[in-house]
Amino acid sequence: MSSYNKQTQLIKVLDTILHVKIIGEGNPIVFLHGGPGSEHGFFLPHVLPLAKEFQLILYDQRGCGKSYPADSNKYTMKAEVEALEALRKELEFDKINVFGESWGSMLALLYASSYPNRVNKLFLTAAIGANAEGLVAFEKELLKRLSTIDKLKVFFINIGMKTGLITMDSMVKVLDPYYLFSKDALIRKLNTKINHNVNHILGDDMRNNYNLTEQLFRLDHIPVLVAQGSHDMITPAHIRDLLIKYIPHAELIEIQDCGHWTVVEQPDKINHLASRFFSNNTV
Template identity: 60%
Template sequence: MTLNNNKVYVTTIGEGEPIVFLHGGPGSEHRFFLPYVKPLAAKYKLVLYDQRGCGKSDPIADNQYSMEEEVRTLELLRKELELEQINLFGESWGSMLALLYATSYPEKVNKIFLTAAIGMSATGFKAFEQELLKKMSFKDKAKLFLLDKKMQRGKATIENILDILDPYYVFSKDTLRNKVRYNMNSTVNHVIGEDIKKQYYLTEKAHKLLDIPIMVAQGSHDILPPEKIHSLLVKYIPHARLMEIKNCGHWTVVEKPNEINSLAFQFFARDK
């Protein structure tokens, strides 16, 4: 679709009430969700898209990526799809984007399903980085440091870095055998990451979410486990329902797709 003179890659699966999926990263792509969420297409129309500069979507000139631009893109997508209101399914950074959009356009949001959530402010984003580093072995930290230097010289890729980080995102490393390979835009990751640290503060806007049903499905062994998400997110939106996914890390969709799909089916089927 052409949105604001830029092409954004969108794919839909199934028929029914639409659910718009917001991928993580920042800098990932819609393929993260596939094939894991496909069972939801039995009842819903799944709308998956690549955010600006991600996957098959056009890059932004001069790398002017921002949270504000992603919110704008999502609103343009809603209009293009001719939807009065949208259901949102946000994963990791996508959970933050869902909350950003909902506090900007609360009247345009029907329901929000969050998983691998980060929180209502940059505090959660920074805590995620700190907790991840705590979990890492000294050997992997050293490898990461060297790879970061190589990346700056163009002699390594973000995929090399993810090969080190991936095992820390799951409860069981066996899960990685099922993980679909997808692209990650390191520039988008860095630019929006910096924007988050400087400007992601929604705690004062939490009241705008009061009329929107929200469910949060968090892995028991996520880098930010349920008890942390309670203080980083649910404390500000107490009407949100927090569900713990047992024996699961950050990638709930990949590790426990049946549980996530079951919760999503129940949540989106319920009347407000």
């Protein structure tokens, strides 16, 4: 991996400064991490093999990771879309390929709906859906899977987080194993941080305002591939109803023996699909 061309930049966009990592050469793929409030390190080192063919653009979203906080702590879906568009302009890309994971899949759809002529292809994984119904379904299924003991832990951690006595890290430790088909895969996940402030503020905006059901027709000319884990909180069958019916030309592929974190749990399969998809070949 050390032979790859790497550079790290701090890039001024809108009301903040983004921490951006660029790896490899070739057609650009911009990676959108989940959370909301997580960081680009979630993708590493798992997606690095793609740097053999493409230029990987990984960045921490506003207020996340090593990026600077947003002005006045205002975090909205629209602002994230505009930050991505500003980043595209700063990097002087005419069009970008976009790889969105979880909340990042939602951001990818929001961006493509707002700037359809700036997107070449969309690769979505751990997808949530076209509106907030997917968020509700995800949270219900996650709660359903929690053991009784972990439900109690989550209850008391929530109280502690509101008082500032407990950090988001405690919640992450309880919930992380439920995002995987095999808990053994958890050792492959880097110790990434989640900004609770971003997660809370942007999460409210998502639950109250996320609805692209009337906008996704704008993606008619954009190739879309959705790679969904067989045991994700939102299964491939469910994502057909929550997303694919709104973009019927999208291809849906089920990743066997995999939970929500496809990139961590089945990186070889995801990289193979992404490589074929972002090249001129068909999957």
